[in-house]
Amino acid sequence: MNDQTSVRLSLPLLQLGQAQKELSHNEALTLLDFAVQPVVEAVGVGSPPVSPDTGACWIVGPSPTGAWSGSPNAIAGWTNAGWRFLAARDGMNAWSRGDSAFARFDGSRWRIGEVTGACLLVAGRQVVGEQQSAISAATGGTTIDAEARATLAAVLAAMRSHGLIAS
Template sequence: MLAAQAQKETTVNESLLAADVLLQPVVEGIAANPPATPLPGQCWIVGSAGTGAFAGHDSQIAAWSDGGWRFFAPMPGARVHDQGLGAERFYLGTWQKSVAPAAPLGGTVVDTQARSSIAAIIQLLTASGIFSVT
C-alpha cells in the first residue's frame, strides 16, 4: 500500500483472499465449466478448454468470492488438497496426483515381514492422502 493510495481496503481484501486461497489450498476438484452456485471460499482447478468465466484460465486455481471469480496461476511444485479425490494434487506443468506403487509380489525368496511392512507403508500414505487410489 502507498500512503496516499485510494481504496486501501481493496488492496487489503484482495491480499487476504489470495492468502486464504494459497496458504492451505483446498479445491473441490477439477472443472472446465464454472459451477452454477459456488459458495464463497470454494475453489476449483480449471480443467482444459475452460468455458464461460473459466475460459483462458486452464490449470489455474479458481476461487469464488462475493466479488466473483479470482484466478491464481500455480507455480511448479504447488500442492493442493483435492476434496473430490481425497488426496493431494501437485503441479509440474500439469496437475498430477501420486499413485501408490504396486505391493511387492513374487520373487524367489519370500520375505513376509518386508512385504507386510511395505504394504503397511503404502496403506498409510494412501490413507493420509499422499497417494491416490485412482
C-alpha cells in the first residue's frame, strides 16, 4: 500500500492538507458503489457501449479498446463524469445480467457460472459431495433382464454426465 490508495481496492485516500478533499472522497464512494454487490451488464466486453446508462457496469475483456484501453478485466462503470474502473482482484464476484450467472475473477480471468465448493447442501442436508469412483456397468450373468440393465445404464449415464461419478 502507498499512502495515496487503499490496500485492496486502490480507493483514493484523503491526504493531510489536501485541497478539495470531497473529490477524493466522492471518487472512493463511486468506486465502492461499483464494488459492493456488483451487477454488470456483460462479461468480457472489448469496447465501451455507445450510450450507457449512468451507473451501468461491464466487465472489461482481456484486450480492451477505446476508452477502456489499459483496463483489462476491470469493472467499468459509467458515471456522469465518464468511465470509472475498478481493478479485478482474485476472488471478486459480480452478477452478470447477460449470463444470468455469477462471474468470479480467479486472478487471471473471469469465470462465468462456475460454482466451487466441497459439497452442496439443500435445506441443511448434503445432496452432492465429492465425486465417487467409477461404477462398472452391468454385464453378463445367468439371467438377463434387459429393462433393468437399460435403467441402470440410464442412471449411470445421468450420474456421469452430472459429474457425480467418474466415467
